Structures are given as C-alpha cells and as structure tokens.
Amino acid sequence: MEPNFKRISHHKEIEQQEDNDKVKLNKEQLEAINHYNSPLLILAGVGTGKTQTLMSKYSHLLKQGISPQNILAITFTKKAAKEMKLRAQELSGKPLDYSWVGTFHAQSARMLRRDKIFKLVGLKQDFKILEQSESRDYIVRLFRGQKNLKRLFLTYFQEALKEKKSYKKPTMNYSEIQMTLDNLKERCIEIEDDMPNNLTKLEQLVFMNIYEDYQKLLKKENSVDFRDLLFYMYQIFRKFPDILVKNRQQFKYILVDEVQDLNTLQQQWLKLIVGENQNLTCVGDDDQMIYSFRGATGDFILNFEKHFPTAKIIKLEQNYRSTKNILMCANNLIRHNKNRKGKVLWTDKEMGTGINIIREFNTIDEEVIGICNQISKRIQTEEIDLNQIAILSRMNNQARRFENQLILQDIPYQLSSTKKPFLQKFEVKKAHQYLLYLVRPNEDENMIEVLLTLQKIGQITVDKLIEEAKNQNASIHSICEKLTGVIQVLDEEETSNQPQDQSKKKNKNKRGNSTTLENLEQEIRQEYDNNRSIRKSNQEILKKIDPTKIKKQINGGKIKQLKQLLEKRLLFLQDYDEEQMYHNFLKNTKFFDYLKLELSQVGNVEELHRRMIESLEKKKVEDNIPKIKVMTIHASKGLEFDIVYLPFWVQGSVPIHRDGTELEEERRLAFVGITRAKNEVVISMHNEEQFNDRSWYKSKSQFLREMS
C-alpha cells in the first residue's frame, strides 16, 4: 500500500537570520525554505544561492527536530554532500552520523546494502564498486580471444572514421563502447527489453553483443559499475513494491540539487521514490545544463509542473558571487542562447575589473607555460590564497597539459578528482612500469604489474610466483628465469657484444630517431650497465633456485607467456626492432608526448623516474596545503574561486561544436566557467596549433565577441 502523505502543518517558519548562520537570506530564499506540502522548484540563476538555500532548508528541518533518517538529500558531487553535512551539523548543532546526504550513486549503494537487498539482483555480500578504468578493463576482457567480435566493432569504427572523412587506421575504442553501455543504462534500457528502434548503430552493436555478457561477467566477479548502482535500485523499486513503499515511508522530505542535469534513469529513480510525497524541493538552473552528453535531458526542470501538477516555482535572481563586470559579460554571452527560460540576474556587488584577455601566445605550449609563469609570479608578489585560483579547461586532456608545467615550476596544484592525474592513468602507469621492468626486473613491484597485463596470467598465478619467490629468497623475475629457461646473458658475453651494440646505435641514428628517443635509449642502457653488479649477484641466486615445485603449479600455456615476456625484455636490450616496438607503444599511449616535454627539461631518465614517483608520493603527503585547482569546467560546477583562468579559448576548443543545440550547450559551459569567478577572470588563447610537424592558424573563440 502507498503511504498517505498528509499535509504537515506544524512546520516552524524562519523569519529572519538564524543566529549562527553566516549569510542573511533574502525574501525569496526564505520563502523557499518555508515552503512545504507541495513540490517546489527553486529556479535560480547562477550564484544566486541555490546551494545555500538547499543547505539552509536541510538545516532548518533538522532544527525542527526532524530526524536525518527521514530526509533524503541528493547532491551532484561527493564534495557538495560533504559540505552540506558539515554545514547542517554546524547550524543544527546535531551530529549527522546517519544522514542520507549524498549523490544518487552513493544513496543507491547504501540502499542496496541495507537489508541485503543486493541479493535480489544476484549480488553477494561485499560486492565491489568498480572505478571507470576497472569496468573498462572488463570490457576489454570480453574482447580477448574473440576475433569475430573485434572485427565487428573494428568495422564499425572504420565506417565511423570514413564518415568523418578520416582515413586513420581504426582502433578499438573501448572507452566509447563503455560510454555507450552507460548510456543504455541511463536511458533505462534493460537487457531483457526488445531492442528499441531509436538506437544508434554503435548502441545496437553494444546492446546485441556486449551488454548481457558484460553484466554476467560483473556479477560473476561480484562487482558493479557506477551506473549499475542506480539501475539496480531502479529495477528493485519497480519489481518489489514493498521495498519501494518502505523507502517512501522513510523519506518524508526529499531535497535535490542541480536538477537541470538529471538523466532519464535519475529522473525515473527519483519519481519512483517521491511517489505522492509533497515535500520535494528541487533546485536548478536551465542556463547551467551541461551534461547532455551524459544523457541529461533538461526535461525535469523545463517541465516540472507537468511532472508535479501541484508544484510551486520560486525564482532566485540576485547573484551574490561575481562583480558587476563579470556578471555583465556572462549575461551578454548566455543571451545568445534561444532555448532558455530566461532570468534577469543582478548584483549589488562592486563593478570590479573587466575580464582580462591574453592574446599573446603563439602555441599551446607557450600558453601553458605563460599562464603558469603568471601564476607563479603572482604567488610571489601578491597575497593570494592558492585555493582561490582555478584553471578551468574545456577538456580533460587540456587540464592535464598544465600538470607537467606546474610540477616543473613547483606550484602546488590539485587536479580534478573526477579524473585520474596523467601519471596515474592506467596505460601510462603500465608504460612506466614496463619501462622500469626493462631495466630493473628484480624489483617485484614492477614485475607484478607487468605480469598482470599478460594474457592467461592472473592474480592466482602471480600469487603463486610471489610465494615461491619468498620461499626461495629470490626475486619473482629470477623465479621466472628459472621456470622458463630464459636467462640473461653473462657479463663476459655482453662485453664481447659491445662493438655490435655500437654498430646498432649507429644504425638507429641513420633511421632518424629524435634526440629524445636516443636519450631514452641511452639512459636505459646506462642504467642496465650500472646494474651489472646487481645482475652478477643475481646469477648466484639463480643457481640456487629449485624450480621443481613451482613448475608443477603453473601450466605450460602460462609458462609460454612468461617466456615470451622474458625473451622480449632480452630482445629489447639487444635488438633494435624490439626497441622500436616499445617506442611505438609509448607513442600510442601519449606517454611519449609527456617524455618529450619532460626529458627536454629534466635531462635524464633516472631523474624522470625520480620525479614521477616523487610527484605521486608528494600528492599523498601534501593533501592539506593550499593548492591551485586545475579541472574541467564540467567539474567546476557549483564551485567558486576568487580568480579563474580560462585557457584555450579558440574556435574548435571553446566552443568545440559550432552549431545547433550543441553550440548552445558549449555556450552554457563557457557561461559556467566565467561565473565561477568572484573577482577576476583571465581568458587566454594561442595563434596556432601543431601536429606531426604541421601547424595551422587558430581563430579566437566566437564567445569573446558575444560577451562584449
């Protein structure tokens, strides 16, 4: 039976500022906080205190004695959830241990675990929530050994490239497959459904060939990806009415932030749990709709009254964040969008400085270095809080471009937490580990990581090797050498090989490798030579290893794989072609671009290793010191900073798409970027772009004209 939500008439109104609140709420904000008993949409402009109002409403509910158990507050990010909890705790003076404040995903995960509901969807205790990169690895696994499947998708990617008039060699784009899989779930398309007829070609391929197998594989591994969390709860709500009713009865108050960006799955999930509940408060801004690429439809905000016929709408239009100048530019820009409800934003803050536009950079690299130089100078000469400076880029890889330069200039920084820093990217980590393995095979840490990338070799085999290495007091690599019979040549033989090596080096020069490549090779060889004494003592250890026991535990196929790895390493150290292969690998992972820039400034591979490791470790230690923030505009939503840098404002980057609804979304993105700033915006651009020794002219962003 559905719960009956009676009108609750005993809410205590707040008329003026609560004693311990920091800001004085305005009339509309107060009205929104005091509104109950019919669904409410706070339709508010940028920086008008949406989040503030939602937080105050939450705190006010607690102050009235309503249990945190009865309030479901959905935020867009983990950070916003943390902030809301902290603030509510501060304002209400009550501990918030068992609150339901969090993202859709976090709430769903908690619901799934509660009362062991996960069993209903075939999961077991302690199911694992996969990171994006982990779930992509599972997709890659589905393709292993499946030649026909691979061919099917490659043909698709080839056709897609042809359509774009690109004649690049097609490669398997696993990220795109993953995104397509996510989209199917976000549109509430279930495996058992008939295939909907409005799917794109890639969606059809994924629906027919991947979806079911992927879900089965994840269940077998007792794992879920991010989308599954929500999708499973949605399915449970629909199939098990008693569970739905229980949740509806519990959550008497529901608060939702950023409703302009809800996708279909989130909307359906929410509508199910709201049911007839009249105490729903949503906040959103149609001008900040920037997630349509993730399936956000805008429908919830644009048609709120249709979804909830008894709804009330309150508008917030006073901006409290930015100076008049910044707000004026932002308003001028967004006015060019046709598809908007239209709000009149105003502020009583000072005029402030205008938007600072830097046009002097020639190339992207110059722009990155120039911006970092400027920030570095300002840190030395002005009193600025580093936490109040942000560099906001359109794309993730653009944000990462700053990372190297910030490390080099020793500027403390924090890269957006939603994406892994460049050095922690799966493929880059692998490339780095492989590089380390080539020269330091006896360091088990690298060896283990490399082994796990091999086909047929999984954690179980690796565990066996680890145990055996421990028992025999040797490195894992030595165990593998003994197991496979592929043993490194002795020092004497190497010395006699020296002239041959020299001639090979000459050959390489003829083949026209870049200086950086030569540096890399020479440094690797040097380290290899320097390790001579270590290798000598290793030969002694090798003699003592007894491989009988481990040989029984590891089957022939696996030994073959290990053998190939060890042979490849030896070939790499002796033969040019293998090196070439490795260079290609580095090139493909973009690791090479990184090395190119770094090596030219750092000097040698050893120093580079040290810096890479140090920078990763430093990040862990320095979590609490002030740092400038580097992130995408997407990730900056809801945040504010004193100074905002917006780099790469050239056509093709800001905006990427130049027409139709896509252009409107690009404009909203630029609008979000500008309006993160309280006092200062610096927009920069470059004149040309280079790729493969070619360069072409870049014209400045059309948004600059529209803003003025």
Ligand SMILES: Nc1ncnc2c1ncn2[C@@H]1O[C@H](COP(=O)(O)OP(=O)(O)OP(=O)(O)O)[C@@H](O)[C@H]1O
């Ligand atoms: N009534 C008020 N008086 C003074 N300052 C306020 C008031 N309401 C909000 N603010 C301040 O205005 C700034 C913007 O508020 P908030 O972040 O809540 O806005 P928002 O509408 O959620 O922003 P965005 O649109 O960027 O998501 C914050 O610094 C907040 O403390």
